[in-house]
Amino acid sequence: MNAAGPGSPAGLREANRRRVLDAVLAAGEPTQAGIAAATGLAPATVSNIVRQLVDVGSLTATTTVRGGRRVRAVRVVPPAGHVAGIDFGHRHVRVGLARAADTLPRTTAEGVPGPPVPLVAEREADLPDGHGVDDGLDTAAVMLDQALAAAGVDRAELVGVGVGLPAPVDVRTGAVGEPGILPGWVGVDAAHRAGRRLGVPVAVDNDALLGTLAEQAWGALADVRDAVYLKLSDGVGAGLVLDGRPYRGRTGTAGEIGHVVVADDAGGPTGGVGSTVCRCGNRGCLETWASTTTVVGLLEPLLGRPLTIAEVVARARAGHAPSRRVLADTGGHVGRALGGLCSVLTPARVVVGGELAQAGDLLIEPLHAALVRWALPGAAEGVEVVPARLGARAHVLGAVALAGELALGTRG
Numbered sequence: 001m002n003a004a005g006p007g008s009p010a011g012l013r014e015a016n017r018r019r020v021l022d023a024v025l026a027a028g029e030p031t032q033a034g035i036a037a038a039t040g041l042a043p044a045t046v047s048n049i050v051r052q053l054v055d056v057g058s059l060t061a062t063t064t065v066r067g068g069r070r071v072r073a074v075r076v077v078p079p080a081g082h083v084a085g086i087d088f089g090h091r092h093v094r095v096g097l098a099r100a101a102d103t104l105p106r107t108t109a110e111g112v113p114g115p116p117v118p119l120v121a122e123r124e125a126d127l128p129d130g131h132g133v134d135d136g137l138d139t140a141a142v143m144l145d146q147a148l149a150a151a152g153v154d155r156a157e158l159v160g161v162g163v164g165l166p167a168p169v170d171v172r173t174g175a176v177g178e179p180g181i182l183p184g185w186v187g188v189d190a191a192h193r194a195g196r197r198l199g200v201p202v203a204v205d206n207d208a209l210l211g212t213l214a215e216q217a218w219g220a221l222a223d224v225r226d227a228v229y230l231k232l233s234d235g236v237g238a239g240l241v242l243d244g245r246p247y248r249g250r251t252g253t254a255g256e257i258g259h260v261v262v263a264d265d266a267g268g269p270t271g272g273v274g275s276t277v278c279r280c281g282n283r284g285c286l287e288t289w290a291s292t293t294t295v296v297g298l299l300e301p302l303l304g305r306p307l308t309i310a311e312v313v314a315r316a317r318a319g320h321a322p323s324r325r326v327l328a329d330t331g332g333h334v335g336r337a338l339g340g341l342c343s344v345l346t347p348a349r350v351v352v353g354g355e356l357a358q359a360g361d362l363l364i365e366p367l368h369a370a371l372v373r374w375a376l377p378g379a380a381e382g383v384e385v386v387p388a389r390l391g392a393r394a395h396v397l398g399a400v401a402l403a404g405e406l407a408l409g410t411r412g
């Protein structure tokens, strides 16, 4: 196992640095004793981490007098320069550029989310499904240059890039692990490859996890400690928040709810018809029942032409019964898979993001009903199901937040 895995000494150090930094961001200018109280870390550990973060320029620590006692007060130094987020989908790429200092603060008072980090430039382009890593990175690099030019930012001012991928990213190796889910990227150390191509430090994470980070910082997850963020797009994934923190699991790939089998060859929602083979190699995964591809694939034969999700939603709102039916069934399949997850994790809130979230109640109400139907009654009781607040930009904003963390020197 690589030394940087989540359970390794390096992973633990990284997690503790993150906890200290989060505590400082939340409190503004806490004392070292206050940080120890907020994080539960030993005062000596806090003192060590603060010294390291002061050495790399992420924090300042000054001796001051509070309540008649001399204390060490700690502040975050807003990072200089600009950061970029790159959100790769199966068929698109989105680039956002922001001032690094604007990615702070991550936590707002009383859980009321502040406005999201303002992007000084934004670009979006289509990619062919199954694109290779070099093609994807070339496209993103051109868009990043365009964004820098549009904002009048010199390339030398770019201090970090966060990249979101619609696939499980193994934090032990930095590689896209699962064959088939994003075939052009499998086995590639995406952070290293992207860093070489873009010429700046790069951090990579799963896109649903990045949507979770963005909704925690500026959206619908700001005031809950146990929650699930769902990304319903061409791919289906989830980000888990457990006890206030994003949960990545042993390998960093936790949350792949799209590959939970909701119906196998023996039957299920089709009533015995053989289930579709998923890109992961299983049959009957949630993603084969509830992705944007499935939704348009069910309706296109009826209408005789290619459709977008926006058109499907507009038709459904106008009363088109087949469109309403497909969106409701999609919500039902997702709710069924989520029911099991709710029984296990008992989240307080489920936040629905990704392209299908634009269906609103047409999808969310049947999703909620199915969740209640399939979860343990006590676990489903009181679970809120709400749309994501940041919409289609959640993932690129999360990538910007990740780049902001990189700029703060917490991941080096």
Ligand SMILES: [Zn+2]
Pocket (backbone or CB within 6 Å): 258, 259, 260, 278, 279, 280, 281, 282, 285, 287
């Ligand atoms: Zn699958």
